[in-house]
Amino acid sequence: MEKGKLLGEQRRDTILGWIKGSEGPIPARVLAEKAKVSRQVIVQDISLLKAKNEPILATAQGYVYLRNSSEPKPQRVIACYHTPQDTEKELTLIVDHGATILDVIVEHPMYGQLTASLMISSRQDVKHFLKQIQEKKASLLSELTEGVHLHTLQADTTDILDEVCAVLEQEGILLSDTTTDTDMDTVQA
Secondary structure, three states, rough: OOOOOOOOHHHHHHHHHHHHHHOEEEEEHHHHHOOOHHHHHHHHHHHHHHHOOOOEEEEEEEEEEEOOOOOOEEEEEEEOOOOOOHHHHHHHHHOOOOEEEEEEEEEEEEEEEEEEEEEEHHHHHHHHHHHHHHHHHOOOOHHHHHEEEEEEEEEEOOOHHHHHHHHHHHHHEEEOOOOOOOHHHHHHH
16 A cells, blocks of 8 residues: 555545635645545545535536535526637626626536536636636537526625626626627627
8 A cells, every 4th residue: 555545434534624624626636646546536535425415516626615604695697698709708707896606507409407617706716717628628618509608606795796797788798688689699700
C-alpha cells in the first residue's frame, strides 16, 4: 500500500470532511492528490456519498457541500437567449448585479430537460467556467437549443433578482413575452 494513501470508508469520511470544511468548490483533481488516489476513485467516492444522501453538488469548479440555511435565499428561473459569443457578457452581468447562477437548463428534443449545475457567483467563477469550456473543447448546453436556455438565479433579495432581470432585458438577453420571432432571428444571424 502506498504510504499515506487513504482507503475505503476512511477515505470517504475524510473527503466529506474536506468538502464540508471548504469555503468554495474543491476540484476532484485536488481531492485525488490529497487522498493519494486517482480522480476516478474520487468520482466513485462522491457517488457513494451521494447515495448516502450527503448533499454534495458537482459544479464546473468542483464539489460543494450544500449547507442548510435557516432562511433560504430568493430564487428565480429566467429564460435567456443569446449567441455563444455573448455568454461571458450574460454571466458577468448577472454576477456583477449580485446574483449567483445556480444552473443552466435546456429542453433537448430527445432527452427532455437537461440541467447542469454552475454555481457561478463572481467574475472569477465566470472566467474559470469559460476557461474550462475552452480547454475541454466543450459545447455550451445552450448551443443544443440555438441559444435558448434557462438559469436558476439566487440572490439575497428579490430586488436584486428584479435588477438582474431588468439589465438582461435591456441588453436583449432576457427572453420574455415581448420577444418576437424577428428579435430571435437577429440573434441567430
